[in-house]
Amino acid sequence: MAHFKTRMTEVLGIEYPIMCGGLQNAANKELAVAISEAGGLGITNISMYPDLDDFRETVRWMRAHTAKPLAVNISMIPNIDMGDKIRQYLTICGEEGIDVIETSGKDPAEFVPIIHSYGMKSVHKVPMPRHALRAQKSGVDCVTIVGSEAAGHPAADLIGTMVVANKAVELCSIPVLVGGGICNGRSMAAALALGAEGVVIGTRFLNATECCISQNHKQWIIDHTEKDTILCQKAIRNMIRVAHNEAADQCLEMEKKPGVTLQDLMPIISGAVGREAYRTGDTSKGMFSVGQDIGLISDIKPAKEIVEELVRDAAAAADRLASIAKW
Numbered sequence: 001m002a003h004f005k006t007r008m009t010e011v012l013g014i015e016y017p018i019m020c021g022g023l024q025n026a027a028n029k030e031l032a033v034a035i036s037e038a039g040g041l042g043i044t045n046i047s048m049y050p051d052l053d054d055f056r057e058t059v060r061w062m063r064a065h066t067a068k069p070l071a072v073n074i075s076m077i078p079n080i081d082m083g084d085k086i087r088q089y090l091t092i093c094g095e096e097g098i099d100v101i102e103t104s105g106k107d108p109a110e111f112v113p114i115i116h117s118y119g120m121k122s123v124h125k126v127p128m129p130r131h132a133l134r135a136q137k138s139g140v141d142c143v144t145i146v147g148s149e150a151a152g153h154p155a156a157d158l159i160g161t162m163v164v165a166n167k168a169v170e171l172c173s174i175p176v177l178v179g180g181g182i183c184n185g186r187s188m189a190a191a192l193a194l195g196a197e198g199v200v201i202g203t204r205f206l207n208a209t210e211c212c213i214s215q216n217h218k219q220w221i222i223d224h225t226e227k228d229t230i231l232c233q234k235a236i237r238n239m240i241r242v243a244h245n246e247a248a249d250q251c252l253e254m255e256k257k258p259g260v261t262l263q264d265l266m267p268i269i270s271g272a273v274g275r276e277a278y279r280t281g282d283t284s285k286g287m288f289s290v291g292q293d294i295g296l297i298s299d300i301k302p303a304k305e306i307v308e309e310l311v312r313d314a315a316a317a318a319d320r321l322a323s324i325a326k327w
């Protein structure tokens with residue numbers, strides 16, 4: 001296997017510069033452990049647990065199943081103060097030996113000292129270069145910049161990975177990780193060629209054998225193309241890229257109502273509806289976050305094989321670059 005040494009692998013203590021992004025309802029403990037055991041950085045997401053005890057139990061399970069670094073995603077919602085809750089989750093992460101906290105949604109400045117007080121590292125995810133610079137000022141250890149191809153929440157301006165990543169590496173002195181449309185070795189090598197220290201991958205890991213979403217959802221990804229995602233929730237200023245399914249169409253229809261609120265949309269977009277859809281395999285229900293890279297995903301395999309393939313093909317792409325560019 002190829003060897004990679006970047007500032008991401010050094011700062012986060014991992015073998016390969018590959019991290020799984022926090023996946024609401026899909027970053028289950030088995031997937032997290034499998035990715036970390038394969039040499040990447042596996043993650044779970046606090047939103048998946050009904051209460052703090054349940055979360056602590058899951059973290060203990062993960063810690064018992066791998067000695068390698070593990071991450072937890074804490075997604076914040078702009079304009080909602082989740083401070084006390086976040087401090088409680090961070091305490092559990094610190095006490096139970098989590099290594100990395102991935103934050104997103106709003107500036108993590110008030111939490112960075114707490115993260116560091118437990119010896120954990122802080123990775124903050126942003127959609128625009130100016131947010132990356134702000135995260136650096138807040139003291140995070142690495143910043144992830146995610147272009148508009150990605151699953152989840154892009155910036156309103158919808159600028160692609162190639163441009164936002166390029167600009168973020170120019171602006172920031174801390175390690176920059178890149179996400180959005182990265183699902184194979186070629187795109188991983190492209191991110192590294194742009195100056196990134198590593199990659200953050202979401203959609204590709206949905207089709208890992210260990211991922212808890214249903215077989216129907218994994219098959220949906222295989223059966224659809226890069227044209228089959230859609231942007232919802234613009235009307236409530238919380239834009240999200242999701243699979244273009246019946247629920248997305250219903251959501252867009254409801255968004256036409258003047259003054260539509262989050263509460264109005266909840267019966268379609270709530271996390272509980274999405275979780276139930278993953279459980280039952282009903283791909284018509286729930287907001288199913290996927291990136292445009294579904295057009296490049298054609299199989300389901302163990303996370304270890306996904307990581308090995310990424311590493312092997314990124315090294316081959318780097319060799320190709322080296323062979324075509326000579327001084």
Ligand SMILES: Cc1cc2nc3c(=O)[nH]c(=O)nc-3n(C[C@H](O)[C@H](O)[C@H](O)COP(=O)(O)O)c2cc1C
Pocket residue numbers: 020021022023024025026045047073075103104105125146149150151152153179180181182183200201202203204206288289290291292293
């Ligand atoms: C099913 C799913 C759920 C996601 N949920 C979250 C989340 O709760 N918080 C977050 O910060 N990012 C979330 N993301 C975004 C990913 O962490 C990551 O930034 C993104 O998937 C990278 O782009 P890619 O999908 O093209 O690989 C989610 C992505 C997916 C596929």
